[in-house]
Amino acid sequence: MNGAEVVLECLRREGVEVVFGYPGGAVIPLYDALHKVDIRHILVRHEQGAALMAGGYARASGQVGVCIATSGPGVTNLVTGIADAYMDSIPIVCLTGQVPRPLIGKDSFQEIDATGITLPVVKHSYLVRDLAELPQVIAEAFHIARTGRPGPVLVDIPKDVQLEAFQGSLEVDRATLRSKQPAAEPDGASLAAAAELLNQAVRPTLYVGGGALASGATAELLAFAEAADIPVTWTLMGKGAFPEDHRLAVGMIGMHGAAYANYALTRCDVMLTVGARFDDRVTGKLATFAPEAKVIHIDVDRAELGKNRWPLVGVEGDLKTVLQRLLPRVQRHPERAAWVTQVQDWKAQHPLVPHRVKETGEIRPQHLLEQLNRLTGGQAIVSTDVGQHQMWAAQFYRPAEPRLWLTSGGAGTMGFGLPAAIGAWFARPGRANWLVTGDGSLQMNIQELAVAVLERVPVKVLLINNGYLGMVRQWQELFHGRNYSETWLSTVATPESPRISPDFVKLFEAYGAVGRRVFDDADVEEAMAWAAAVDGPALVEFVVHDEENVWPMVPAGGDTAAPILEPEGVDA
């Protein structure tokens, strides 16, 4: 058994069934051994796709995603996908080849300091210098990726280590694996303080983040919110943790959250922040963010407690456990019902408008997402790219379960969507699988369409084509005097620019998939149903109004309590 075979056997022992990768000189031994074990390899077309597929796999399943790349440009191509996982606390393990040990440090062919270049965006990393430690390293890499606050771990393995004959034992003493996680039992005094503060609250609001999904705490969250009668708001990453049609469900908060959700969050007397990290896209200007709210913050990472906002009570621990411990201690405050009613009133007064169609038949993007929701019943895995389409999807798609909503929040990685959707398919094959993307983002990892076609991944691509890098154009419109500097993409023909590139439908056809372009709102329903019925990947491209904006909006650094609502006179 050589080092490469050790790697694969260790992967198998970790329960890995599928890996996403791309070969090269420094991982040839790994690829040589690949087909000796029962692990499926998905050959990507760009290493960024491999890292993002591993991320999509992890997001959809909660299991560690795995990707492989060669040294040098192979690993540099992974970096964006690793950073994406890091920012959203997603567990992935990246295996990279390195030049043989004697060549390290000599600027050898395709030598890049992999652990160095990824240092700021990994939870941990290894350069394996000694074959004997390989089983321990791989086991620990998985352990670190999935425990505590999840995140990406990189294992860099020199080629000569992969080729060396292995004499030792594959058994690993799991008790010796390192990781940073809080004590299994949360601190009793903090729990008591949290319960006491919460029980006095007249206007409490829950602020639910991605940590609720990471913790698998959705059942506990539901029981808790109901027991204490607390309205529930969520971040972009917390979508799916709480049923959106529930009586206590409010909506997404933050820059493009619903106005009523931001009102509920900023006017509460006690804010219960669970598995969320007071991101600036949520808080706007920190100094004016809910100044009167007393904060209870529950997080598995104690560094989050007080990083941006000092909590009155901080509880360090896994959310699932903490909520289980808190549940018997909380009561319904008699005056709370009025607050719940107030929040529901706000919701009725400032609804998110799914925009009526114009007489011209021009398609409104919000309407597309409403339709997707209706078609799928919220049961589909919906991956998004980054931009306006992402925000409309967040506003109007209502996932029926956890881990159906896959989006790049912290890094905002354009090009995330297609690989994430493909990765998710391997985690949950058989699930309806939609990608909501933009004409800019789709071009960032379009090469992975080959994977969808060849591996028979029936991803349905809902392309909202506004001809623009729309999210940037919106900022240019609102804050830079409509100076649309370098944001027009020419993916839609206009009288001024009649040439288009690319023609997405032909592009899909070139890859061996199918596609349709739709201009008229009357055809939306039928086109989506067509795509859903296609046996394989399919594109439905909707050409929409080019200057549509995302509302409401809290400008960067603005006051979350006072979002800009859709301007009067915009034809709703």
Place this chain on the structure above:
Amino acid sequence: MSSLNGSGPRTRSHTISVEVENRPGVLTRVAGLFARRGYNIESLAVSTTERPDTSRMTIVVDADDAVLSQICRQVGKLIDVKAVNDNTDVAVVARELALLKVACGSADRPELIQFCDVFRARIVDLAEGEMIIEVTGNRPKIDAFIKLLDKFAIIEMARTGEILLARGLQDT
């Protein structure tokens, strides 16, 4: 934690002790974290300890209470870090060593030697027109000594950065 609520931006020097596993790259991880998160390092000393698998990094930072707490918690998250202790309000023995090459003619010598006596500094090299002085002590003492030598020309200087151990049975 709530006591830190509303703590102002008043910063001061803190000495934190970071016990790390002796693994390649560990220094880069800690230093990289400081750089990335914008924490100010005043000095950093790395040394072996009583255990061969462990090193100690003694780091002096300039921070307010909230930032100090963030530093300790963020550093504490690194897998190779075994323990982080803020030694600011703990009884410690703290030492730093400085070497100073000072220009001095024979006329200045008696005064310099007198200064060195007061600070228990030692003259470790003497050449035509210059000498090298070695001084140890805690940071304030060394700062004071250097200030005193300002009236002579300091040609070159090197400081080790402060190291410390907590007194008595307290862990550092």
